[in-house]
Amino acid sequence: MSGATQVEELLRELAPQVTGTLVRRYGQFDLCEDAVQEALLAASVQWPETGIPERPRGWLVTVASRRLTDQVRGESARRRREETVAARSPADELVTPGPEADLPAANDDALTLLFLCCHPALSPPSQVALTLRAVGGLTTAQVARAFLVPEATMAQRISRAKQRIKAAGARFAMPPPAERAERLRVVLQVLYLIFNEGYAASSGPDLQRADLTSEAIRLARELHRLLPGDGEVAGLLALMLLTDARRPARTRPDGSLVPLAEQDRSRWDAGAVAEGVALVTGTLARAPLGPYQLQAAIAAVHDEAARAEDTDWRQILVLYELLERVAPSPVVTLNHAVAVAMVRGPRAGLELLATLDGDDRLAGHHRLDAVRAHLLELAGDREAARERYRAAARATTSLPEQRYLESRAARLGP
Amino acid sequence: MKYVVLIYSNPAAWASLPAGEADRVIKVHNDLIDELTGSGEFLNIYRLAGAGTARTVALHDGVPAVTDGPFGESKEVLASLWEIDVDGVERAVEIAGVLTPHATVEVRPLMDAAGMEM
Numbered sequence: 001m002s003g004a005t006q007v008e009e010l011l012r013e014l015a016p017q018v019t020g021t022l023v024r025r026y027g028q029f030d031l032c033e034d035a036v037q038e039a040l041l042a043a044s045v046q047w048p049e050t051g052i053p054e055r056p057r058g059w060l061v062t063v064a065s066r067r068l069t070d071q072v073r074g075e076s077a078r079r080r081r082e083e084t085v086a087a088r089s090p091a092d093e094l095v096t097p098g099p100e101a102d103l104p105a106a107n108d109d110a111l112t113l114l115f116l117c118c119h120p121a122l123s124p125p126s127q128v129a130l131t132l133r134a135v136g137g138l139t140t141a142q143v144a145r146a147f148l149v150p151e152a153t154m155a156q157r158i159s160r161a162k163q164r165i166k167a168a169g170a171r172f173a174m175p176p177p178a179e180r181a182e183r184l185r186v187v188l189q190v191l192y193l194i195f196n197e198g199y200a201a202s203s204g205p206d207l208q209r210a211d212l213t214s215e216a217i218r219l220a221r222e223l224h225r226l227l228p229g230d231g232e233v234a235g236l237l238a239l240m241l242l243t244d245a246r247r248p249a250r251t252r253p254d255g256s257l258v259p260l261a262e263q264d265r266s267r268w269d270a271g272a273v274a275e276g277v278a279l280v281t282g283t284l285a286r287a288p289l290g291p292y293q294l295q296a297a298i299a300a301v302h303d304e305a306a307r308a309e310d311t312d313w314r315q316i317l318v319l320y321e322l323l324e325r326v327a328p329s330p331v332v333t334l335n336h337a338v339a340v341a342m343v344r345g346p347r348a349g350l351e352l353l354a355t356l357d358g359d360d361r362l363a364g365h366h367r368l369d370a371v372r373a374h375l376l377e378l379a380g381d382r383e384a385a386r387e388r389y390r391a392a393a394r395a396t397t398s399l400p401e402q403r404y405l406e407s408r409a410a411r412l413g414p
Numbered sequence: 415m416k417y418v419v420l421i422y423s424n425p426a427a428w429a430s431l432p433a434g435e436a437d438r439v440i441k442v443h444n445d446l447i448d449e450l451t452g453s454g455e456f457l458n459i460y461r462l463a464g465a466g467t468a469r470t471v472a473l474h475d476g477v478p479a480v481t482d483g484p485f486g487e488s489k490e491v492l493a494s495l496w497e498i499d500v501d502g503v504e505r506a507v508e509i510a511g512v513l514t515p516h517a518t519v520e521v522r523p524l525m526d527a528a529g530m531e532m
Contacts, residue, residue, distance in 0.1 A: 124501075125454075125499075125501070129454075147499075149457055149499055153454050153455075153456065153457060156452060156453070156454040157453075157454030160453060197528075199530075200530050201528040203527075203528060204527030204529070205527055251531075257530075257531040257532075258531060259532050260531060260532075263531075370532055371532075374532070396529075397525055398525070398530075399526065400528070400529035401529040404529070
């Protein structure tokens with residue numbers, strides 16, 4: 001591992017702890033978060049040259065506290081950043097003793113910070129951006145690259161998000177017990193959003209964006225470490241691992257998408273599958289059922305089949321019936337219809353799909369047409385299947401999906 | 415979700431607007447840009463030079479032929495193009511609505527290089 005990579009990994013791990021310490025000492029989440037970013041930036045420039053200080057966390061707390069004082073004194077942020085890059089003071093010179101005493105609180109701080117960044121007053125894109133920066137320790141530029149927007153736009157989103165949190169009167173404290181379940185649901189949603197953004201991008205040329213899957217897994221792993229007894233946290237981590245395990249097989253070298261049934265399963269990441277299966281099996285046995293656990297269980301059944309034709313569709317069908325009960329949504333029904341088709345035949349699947357006609361939540365959504373096309377193809381109605389594949393191809397805004405849907409239509413004749 | 419906002423207007427109608435009205439519309443546009451910049455939804459703007467400076471190129475008898483002026487017979491021409499990143503089509507349409515005085519506005523999603531296997 002190179003020095004710079006080692007430093008970056010350490011900084012990303014320490015970022016939420018340092019922010020937590022500062023906010024507990026000084027309040028003012030927005031200013032503290034900026035100050036920590038600057039301290040991280042300074043460390044990422046200095047440490048690869050001077051070596052990692054003996055007490056890196058204390059170093060960051062001290063430097064960030066100084067930045068905070070500067071900030072309060074009203075120096076411009078731009079000037080401070082220039083100085084940060086120019087500064088070359090020996091690493092340990094800056095350290096004042098003491099901050100390591102905060103260590104026992106570090107875990108609580110990281111969790112509190114995650115709840116704050118996923119505050120319900122924020123829009124999902126703001127929750128994602130702020131979480132990646134404040135909890136994930138990514139720079140604004142890295143977050144901007146991952147979402148293919150200008151850095152200035154991302155900076156604006158992050159600062160707006162912090163203003164919103166302030167305006168909502170949110171404090172740096174764990175949500176009250178009565179709200180905790182709902183707040184945790186939002187946190188999990190944000191992590192899953194980050195994961196999916198990266199997973200979808202791994203079919204395209206945006207490698208920066210594809211890195212988001214590993215970042216999401218890292219954050220979910222950390223959350224699972226902090227809340228080991230929560231079934232849905234374990235379920236989400238398992239779902240990510242079991243999905244990401246297929247990444248090496250989901251695209252061809254030309255970037256085109258390979259459907260699950262046609263993937264070369266020998267290329268799946270067996271280690272990730274084993275870890276995911278163990279996680280979901282363990283949690284299903286002891287925690288109350290939740291949607292992430294059920295989705296992970298479904299992914300596990302797929303991943304455990306050596307060949308597509310060995311898939312235990314009956315078990316998958318049972319799991320989708322449970323999922324429809326626990327967390328009904330039109331997207332669940334779409335996937336449920338595929339499972340019905342595999343167990344009871346394509347016509348039965350198409351009947352379930354018909355219940356979604358006229359559902360506004362799916363109006364104009366290409367997935368309804370894509371699933372219908374697939375089931376019509378299974379039913380042997382080639383002409384209708386081709387029409388639906390074409391309709392789905394016209395409606396999607398994803399280039400690789402469009403290419404896949406057009407190729408399916410072309411396979412069914414002129 | 416990224417969208418382009420295509421703003422079409424009629425240069426002749428625009429030129430005949432009372433001075434105060436043109437200024438008012440320009441201010442509406444600029445205020446909207448400020449608002450979208452503040453909310454982190456604004457990505458880019460391309461202000462197009464007058465339609466008279468356009469060259470339209472099309473094949474004639476197998477050879478690219480150049481004519482002066484914009485494509486098509488319509489009196490409305492593309493005036494500017496914005497790139498935005500918003501939650502969904504409802505928000506894109508809401509933004510377009512603000513721009514409609516003296517213009518026809520089309521919003522269109524941009525294709526994404528990412529996708530999910532099925």
